Amino acid sequence: MSDATAIRVRDLVKTYALSDGEERMALENVDLDVAHGEFVCLLGPSGCGKTTLLNLLSGLDRADGGTIDIRGRAGSAKPVLSYMFQDSRLLPWMSVADNVRFVLDGRNREKHDADVAYWLERVGLAGRGGDYPRQLSIGQQQRVAVARALIIRPDVLFMDEPFSALDELTASRMREELLLLWEDLDASVVFVTHNPLEATFLADRIVVMSPGPGRIVEDIRVADHVPRPRDPDDPKVWEASRVAVRALGSRDGAASDAGEGT
Ligand code: ADP
Ligand code: MG
Numbered sequence: 001m002s003d004a005t006a007i008r009v010r011d012l013v014k015t016y017a018l019s020d021g022e023e024r025m026a027l028e029n030v031d032l033d034v035a036h037g038e039f040v041c042l043l044g045p046s047g048c049g050k051t052t053l054l055n056l057l058s059g060l061d062r063a064d065g066g067t068i069d070i071r072g073r074a075g076s077a078k079p080v081l082s083y084m085f086q087d088s089r090l091l092p093w094m095s096v097a098d099n100v101r102f103v104l105d106g107r108n109r110e111k112h113d114a115d116v117a118y119w120l121e122r123v124g125l126a127g128r129g130g131d132y133p134r135q136l137s138i139g140q141q142q143r144v145a146v147a148r149a150l151i152i153r154p155d156v157l158f159m160d161e162p163f164s165a166l167d168e169l170t171a172s173r174m175r176e177e178l179l180l181l182w183e184d185l186d187a188s189v190v191f192v193t194h195n196p197l198e199a200t201f202l203a204d205r206i207v208v209m210s211p212g213p214g215r216i217v218e219d220i221r222v223a224d225h226v227p228r229p230r231d232p233d234d235p236k237v238w239e240a241s242r243v244a245v246r247a248l249g250s251r252d253g254a255a256s257d258a259g260e261g262t
Contacts, residue, residue, distance in 0.1 A: 007034040012066035041199035049214030082154035088141035097129030119147035200241035218247040
């Protein structure tokens with residue numbers, strides 16, 4: 001595995017055992033490489049195995065075959081990983097600040113006050129540390145989840161459709177903010193989405209998955225076509241997203257190419 005590689009996946013297979021004794025293959029021989037600092041979007045239809053793949057990469061679940069190697073930036077084999085979900089998964093009985101602090105070293109939590117305040121400010125929640133999650137909007141709760149994911153300065157950040165429950169205006173703003181944070185972070189990001197436009201706006205590379213059992217069917221180098229910094233209204237983003245839409249549509253034959261009369 002080269003020094004530039006953060007994640008290397010080979011021949012990954014995942015099968016779920018069903019209650020009737022049958023098995024469901026969720027991932028079939030997935031190969032994937034992610035470079036240090038790279039922003040990769042996993043794009044695929046619902047049920048194709050995106051969450052399964054993230055769960056395996058992050059160690060939340062075990063594969064039935066294949067290998068996963070993840071390296072930290074300094075080449076360490078014990079990389080720091082963060083995971084963000086579609087919902088914020090904040091602890092309702094803890095303040096916003098304590099939810100962020102929670103992931104840090106348990107001793108001397110007070111010494112982290114400045115860091116917690118810094119990250120709340122970075123996600124646009126300066127002064128809201130004393131609030132409780134229920135006092136925040138869904139978008140603000142997701143901002144807290146971003147702060148919690150980043151305060152440990154991960155080598156790799158896994159994100160599973162983190163903005164899909166938000167209204168489009170909020171989601172769009174948060175995508176732009178995420179890119180600004182990522183530029184400062186020097187972290188690799190693996191971001192799951194079923195939204196080709198979102199993937200195109202965010203990614204260096206879009207890895208397109210087939211309907212289940214998930215396989216990787218296309219690897220689109222967005223960075224070659226759409227320079228950064230990006231403007232979501234740039235027609236280049238929309239044009240490049242059509243490539244991703246076609247990659248999706250050609251595999252499942254479904255109406256994902258809506259608007260072109262398929
Ligand atoms: P995606 O995130 O792309 O929507 P998932 O990874 O959640 O897809 O699921 C992939 C496939 O595996 C789907 O067919 C889903 O029903 C199945 N699956 C996911 N988790 C389980 C589980 N715990 N037990 C059985 N089947 C599962
Ligand atoms: Mg999913």
